[in-house]
Amino acid sequence: MIYETMATQRTPALIIYLLDVSGSMSRAMGKKMRIEVVTDSLTSALRQMVFRSTKGGRLSPRYRVAMLAYSDHVYDLLDGVKSIEHVAKLGIPNLSTQRSTETAKAFIQAEKILMEELPNLQSCPAPLICHMTDGEYTGADPAPIVERIKQIAVPDGPVLVENIFISGNITPEPIADPANWPGIMPETPLENEYARKLRDLSSPIPDSYRAVMLEFGYRLGANARMLFPGTSPELVSLGFQMSAATPVR
Amino acid sequence: MNLRISDTLRKFTGMLPRSTARINQDNIQVSQNSESPIITLTGDDYSFRYAYARSSDTRKASDTGQDYLAIYPGNSFIAFVLCDGVSQSYYGELAARFLGDILLNWLKFYIPETMDVTAIKPLLGSVLDEAVYPGSAMVDRHQLPADIPELLRSVLYDKKRMGSETTFVCCRADLPNPAYPMGRAVFAWLGDSRLRIWDGEIERSSELPGVFETMQRWSTRRGQIGSTVHVHVRPLLGPHGIRRIVSYSDGLSALDDNERLLTNWDIQRLINQTEELPTSDDISFIEILFEPWKSRSEGHLAERKDIRSAKANKDS
Numbered sequence: 001m002i003y004e005t006m007a008t009q010r011t012p013a014l015i016i017y018l019l020d021v022s023g024s025m026s027r028a029m030g031k032k033m034r035i036e037v038v039t040d041s042l043t044s045a046l047r048q049m050v051f052r053s054t055k056g057g058r059l060s061p062r063y064r065v066a067m068l069a070y071s072d073h074v075y076d077l078l079d080g081v082k083s084i085e086h087v088a089k090l091g092i093p094n095l096s097t098q099r100s101t102e103t104a105k106a107f108i109q110a111e112k113i114l115m116e117e118l119p120n121l122q123s124c125p126a127p128l129i130c131h132m133t134d135g136e137y138t139g140a141d142p143a144p145i146v147e148r149i150k151q152i153a154v155p156d157g158p159v160l161v162e163n164i165f166i167s168g169n170i171t172p173e174p175i176a177d178p179a180n181w182p183g184i185m186p187e188t189p190l191e192n193e194y195a196r197k198l199r200d201l202s203s204p205i206p207d208s209y210r211a212v213m214l215e216f217g218y219r220l221g222a223n224a225r226m227l228f229p230g231t232s233p234e235l236v237s238l239g240f241q242m243s244a245a246t247p248v249r
Numbered sequence: 250m251n252l253r254i255s256d257t258l259r260k261f262t263g264m265l266p267r268s269t270a271r272i273n274q275d276n277i278q279v280s281q282n283s284e285s286p287i288i289t290l291t292g293d294d295y296s297f298r299y300a301y302a303r304s305s306d307t308r309k310a311s312d313t314g315q316d317y318l319a320i321y322p323g324n325s326f327i328a329f330v331l332c333d334g335v336s337q338s339y340y341g342e343l344a345a346r347f348l349g350d351i352l353l354n355w356l357k358f359y360i361p362e363t364m365d366v367t368a369i370k371p372l373l374g375s376v377l378d379e380a381v382y383p384g385s386a387m388v389d390r391h392q393l394p395a396d397i398p399e400l401l402r403s404v405l406y407d408k409k410r411m412g413s414e415t416t417f418v419c420c421r422a423d424l425p426n427p428a429y430p431m432g433r434a435v436f437a438w439l440g441d442s443r444l445r446i447w448d449g450e451i452e453r454s455s456e457l458p459g460v461f462e463t464m465q466r467w468s469t470r471r472g473q474i475g476s477t478v479h480v481h482v483r484p485l486l487g488p489h490g491i492r493r494i495v496s497y498s499d500g501l502s503a504l505d506d507n508e509r510l511l512t513n514w515d516i517q518r519l520i521n522q523t524e525e526l527p528t529s530d531d532i533s534f535i536e537i538l539f540e541p542w543k544s545r546s547e548g549h550l551a552e553r554k555d556i557r558s559a560k561a562n563k564d565s
Contacts, residue, residue: 057394249530
């Protein structure tokens with residue numbers, strides 16, 4: 001069965017974060033700026049990875065992480081792929097907003113990382129790209145690159161692509177209870193055209209990930225997509241929790 | 250019971266039980282800090298064998314295993330407890346050993362003399378609930394290492410607040426006596442460690458009530474989680490009797506599809522193979538046979554010789 005390979009010290013999971021740091025990320029979300037909400041959520045996801053990688057007092061490197069911030073350019077925040085052990089020592093880098101939203105450039109860089117890592121991933125869980133954005137791309141259309149990335153596969157399954165879309169109204173009704181929200185299905189009506197595009201680019205949530213999310217307290221339904229409307233800090237957090245949901249030993 | 254470890258066994262395995270398991274006046278408490286290749290102890294009324302191995306990651310880090318196995322091989326009864334500490338909890342090995350010792354003590358001295366499960370279960374439930382207070386105190390006293398990154402320290406403090414957790418299987422088997430003319434086996438468990446029973450060649454594990462589920466466990470903070478403890482009582486003799494008991498932690502789940510009596514060689518080889526996998530987990534294993542092994546002793550000694558030779562070849 002696919003997406004069942006557990007992340008272990010010898011077969012760590014690769015998670016690539018693509019973080020939109022365009023100018024609009026300095027807008028408010030509640031009492032904080034969007035970029036601050038993202039930093040908080042990313043920190044929580046990192047804590048979750050550390051939590052799930054700890055046996056006794058020992059941090060077992062079950063995850064490897066790359067973090068690319070993008071605007072006009074792509075910035076490799078960790079200078080390559082690093083183990084969770086390393087990231088835990090460094091902490092989350094500071095994120096500051098820039099200007100435009102060159103999403104395609106970010107996914108091209110992610111694709112490059114995947115191709116370099118692929119020979120070493122054959123026994124590992126399928127890699128996951130967690131893309132966070134708050135607006136439509138500028139420049140080239142990222143869709144062809146994302147579709148290409150989704151064709152890259154390891155024995156555990158094709159690369160998973162997740163999108164967290166920070167925006168205003170995406171669903172017809174506000175999501176009042178993230179814990180019991182079933183997720184965005186292929187047929188869920190979406191108010192925003194870019195949200196619909198992102199849904200098409202988002203992988204279905206594997207059952208193994210849904211089971212882990214249930215442990216985290218989220219009841220996502222079968223057939224839900226890896227698209228999370230970041231309309232509140234809680235939903236942004238849910239999206240980043242998904243990125244840490246690879247099954248572990 | 251007069252336990253015999255033959256000179257031949259000492260010679261060919263090169264491993265004295267005392268080097269891997271502390272045999273004091275009564276209990277065998279298998280070390281969580283080293284591997285215990287399979288050891289067989291034969292007696293007049295029953296025989297048993299056990300093994301313990303840490304996961305490959307734990308071994309490489311010279312860390313403590315999170316499984317705990319303790320056995321009391323008495324003259325009139327045998328009792329054991331097998332615990333699998335929850336790795337996502339705070340230092341699961343703490344709960345495993347703490348609860349394991351409490352359960353073994355209870356089985357030895359405080360279990361009521363009855364075949365009535367409705368009399369045993371509430372008492373055992375109380376033991377599990379009352380162990381929360383000292384269990385929490387034990388966790389609170391536990392010190393984190395000084396030289397760890399701040400994020401790891403913070404996460405461990407979160408785990409500490411949640412407590413240390415463990416699954417368990419425990420058993421006391423009384424040999425036939427005036428109180429139990431047909432003998433008595435009492436089993437109790439919470440969690441997904443395996444418990445299997447046979448009557449001769451026929452496996453009777455499906456007759457065990459309750460479930461074996463990962464989410465059921467015992468916590469130093471919350472006591473019984475996911476369910477109240479499952480308890481089962483049955484005679485050793487008669488139509489519902491049992492001759493063989495096997496229990497192992499989920500690290501040895503490769504044994505799940507096997508129903509026959511394996512040789513020591515087979516079991517140790519399975520443990521060795523499992524330890525090489527990336528997903529290897531701590532392994533604890535115990536098997537009890539309520540019949541003499543005298544007729545098989547030569548075969549088993551030959552197997553133990555093979556294990557020793559293989560180990561010597563591997564080490565060289």
